[in-house]
Amino acid sequence: MARSMIQRRQDAERQRIEAYDARLRQVFAATRPVPDFERALDDARSGFAGMAIRDGALWHPKLKTRDRARLRLAAARYLYARYPVSAALESVWLDSTGLDANEIAFRKSWYVTVARGDSLYKAGANAWLSRKEVHCFLNASGDTGFAEAFWLAIARSYTDDQGLAARLARTKIARTPRRELAFWREVVRFFCGHPASKEEIDDLCDYIGAMHQRDAAYSLKGRTLLSLRRQMLDWHRDIAAIERIEVMRRRAAGRNQRAAGTQAQGGAWDGSRLEDWEWQPTAKDARVRGERFFVRQLKTAEDLVAESRAMHHCVSTYAAKCIAGNASIWVLRRTALGKIERLLTIELDPQNRAIQVRGFGNRPALPEERKIVERWAKARGVTLRA
Template sequence: MSTSRSYREFAKSNIDEAIRLALAESGGVKARRALSRMIWTVQGRSDLLRPARHAGRSDAEMLRRIVRGLAALLGFRASWLRPLEEWEPRGERARGVFSSLAHHLLANYPVPAVLHAAWFEEAGYWAYRQQHWFHHVGMGRSLRSAGFPIALTRRMAHEFSNAPAHVEVGFALRWAEVRGLGGSEALANAVASTRLKREFLGQEFWRSLIHLLLNARGLELGQITPIVEYLYHQKFAQRTVIIGEDTELSIDPPRPDLSIKGCTAASLVRRAREWEAERRPEGPVRRRFAWDRSGIREFQGDRTEGKAWTIRELLDSDDLAAEGKAMKHCVATYTEFCVKRRSTIWSLGLEGPDGRRRLATIEVDPSTKTVVQASMKCNEEPDEPCRSIVREWASREGLTVEC
């Protein structure tokens, strides 16, 4: 077997595998047929998916991206401007040929090169947004009205339209933002290389950081990533902790109200270093959160046959985890509400010589002194004996019952 034939067969196997994977992920029978027809048409009109183009340099991942891109273009079929069968391929490299197809189907005007890769993204919301931006700009509409997660000035839009074709769209947005604010190319590359190329929540906060960095003197660019990581984990990152024996709980970041007003780059570098030195290994850590009593008294009824009805306030996260596990519901997720005094949780049960049997879990709003909910195991509605005890306790403590 000749070497060239071997290369072609290897390329063909990679193409076939890329097509097989795309068809398997395309959904129902109609979707698979539509994608198959599109692939056949593309193969008939171009060498984009022919072994001869890829022989000797076959890149399996690039082939998967191309076929994934065809499926994405098919998803915009309702917006196609021209028939697929009228496409005249242009470009030498595979990305250029694909770009000519995307322009043929969805654009009347040239689209910035950085947006071409939108069609190669893994399927999902972020990919769909980028593909929408491609179509928006291809129809002659402004970059500034595309709905980017960063509001672009005219200068930023100009920088974005000239961003290198090989970078991610998120990177290009951050890069253009820094350049548009007057930052050097080196600073723009440093900022866009951090998690800010994919984190756009809290844009006003991150814009204030960029202004601080623009005015910093003597800041080493290598310090920007540690600063961003420190600020993100303090202000935005949800944390997973373990309470009780093995209950995992997602809690708010340590300092959601963090502001950098009055800070300097030097002070942020120092804080980032201190945080990194104290940082625990990645993964859930064991935590116990405790809070003070609410001021509402607990309940203990008269003993009958050695047993008494009781209502006990739960005062730490371990108690909530144990209650949730025993009662098979999600009361453990109320930990932060209890810490912040937005809620109080109570356990209703029967106590006797053999111990305590949990019967219901109660939530009371401490600000309004209102019983807002009560539930038995698996979130079942309380039975009448439990309701009667809740009403008696509420009457004693001046609580309103709304459940």
């Protein structure tokens, strides 16, 4: 049925009113909720029962912010702060992104201690910092974060150059785990005596961290900035060599898997079927108590490159032969008094014949080393050249 003129006018008016209301909703925001002060107090009290110096029930702030982090900081200031506290300590109330629960509790406890006017040094900071370092930490500038202020304090104990100390505090050192403090403190001390740019320190820290992870006894004592640079370049070359070997291994593994219809397994190639070998001399023959010798096969890029670097020879270039199954690389090690000594690198062909037996710098095997290799060869059915 056709609509009358009046009905059409009414529909048009209704649509105009609806459009006007929709526009108003876009222009005028919804009513903002009131700040949740009780929640802020609960957040600030959590884990610190009995530590407040003021009654939270009497807190009547004139704050307009609805930001939970800012309210939490305001509540913490009211509950605990007898004295002003640096931004480095307050930052944990504002943003704890990337921190685990233990680290958050740790930083908050330091804030509460300092805000109340208690001695941070006596409250536990003496496990990491000296009195001088605690003083420097507490007086860090306003734009300094917690970790940065922590390492700035350590660096200032080794140098009077504030610029150098601040530069060190902004490097990757500030992101190292506190359980490794003793090692990285030594690193800071090294760079205080051997200044470098932030970018170079970060690059060197990547290398230093990798060496420390590989060997917990790694130290910078006796090293120079020049030697570290050279070693870092060698390390980068090793990484590149490992990657090239890994590419070869993955390609070979992919071909084998497609042929056999199987899935990739780990990052090692198959290698020889011979088992590793270990021998312990009798108490009469051993040079020291507990002396042992072992021969094991290298089947990963990392091991092959590390052997090549440590023994100063080119065994890493044999990776393609190992991956293809045309050779296997074995190493003879001696362990005594808690230390492992590299002795020989051995190449076997697929028929388990020793093609090469070389020591450091491609030297031939020493007579006593040869005897041990012969013992291994007899036990594993390896043929040695005369």
